[in-house]
Amino acid sequence: MTTAAKRDxxxxxTLLAVAVEVFNERGYDGTSMEHLSKAAGISKSSIYHHVRGKEELLRRSVSHALDGLFAVLEEPAAREGRAVDRLExxxxxxxxxxxxxxxxxxxxxxxxGNTDAERWALERRREFDQRVAELLRQAVAEGDLRADIDVRLATRLLFxxxxxxxxxxxxxxxxxxxxEDVAEAVVRTAFAGLRLPPTS
Structure with a gap:
């Protein structure tokens, strides 16, 4: 395949997918534009045609993860019903x-948190964690989860x-x-310890 065909x-x-792979392999700080260029099989100028630099690639990459997580909070089953069911x-x-x-x-x-993009990502992660912790608090207040477990600790253990x-x-x-089996195992394992035992 010619270079021109590759560019086309x-x-x-696809550039983002390659960048994520390289960032995970080398670490963000250990990745240069040269590394990204070689991994993608295109010139650095071709990369700059799509993004301003590697930090923009990082921000787009973590945004893809964060968008998926925050979308969960907007699903009907996360917004309606008892807090414990929403939390599950x-x-x-x-x-x-x-x-x-x-x-x-x-x-x-x-x-x-070494760059602006990383600090932004960490702040968004904290926001997501806080919203889940609030669901946990509501479930305790509604009497569905154990009240003898610290909410912050339970949230950290869950995540x-x-x-x-x-x-x-x-x-x-x-x-x-x-x-699906892994996700179900997480729910069963976590909530077996968090839920109040049924009253006789």
Whole structure:
């Protein structure tokens, strides 16, 4: 394939997919435009045709992850009904989004706040966490979750379980469970400890 043909078939989406792969492999700080150019098989000037630089690629990448997570909060099952049911839905769907957008969420989980894009991403992550924590508080207030567990601690443990999926989930491996089964296991494991036992 000629360089011209490559340029013709390259899109912002395919460039983003390559950038996320390189960022995850080398780390954002360890990635140069030269690395991105080689991985994409196009010139640096072709990359600059699509974006201003690697920080814009980072922002677009983490935005893809964040957009998926925040969309979960707008789903009807996350907005209607008892808080505990909404929280279970958000937990299940958050795990699914992580697996559906695995490279992008993995990158999001690795940002450290060294650039404007990273600080923006961390702030958005905190906002998402706070909204989930508020659901947990409501579920406790409605009497569906244990009141003897610190809400902030429970929220961190819940996200710790979900986020750990990024470290081991590999959909291309034959022994990897289906995404739906993984998400259901997260919900059952977490809420077995969070829900109040039924009264006799």
């Amino acid at each position: 078939t390259y899109t912002p989406q 839905h958000v937990t299940r769907r958050t795990a699914l989004v992580l697996m559906e957008r695995l490279p992008y969420v993995t990158l999001l989980l690795r940002v450290r 710790g379980m979900i986020n750990s999926i990024a470290e081991w989930y590999r959909p291309q491996r034959r022994d990897t469970a289906a995404a």
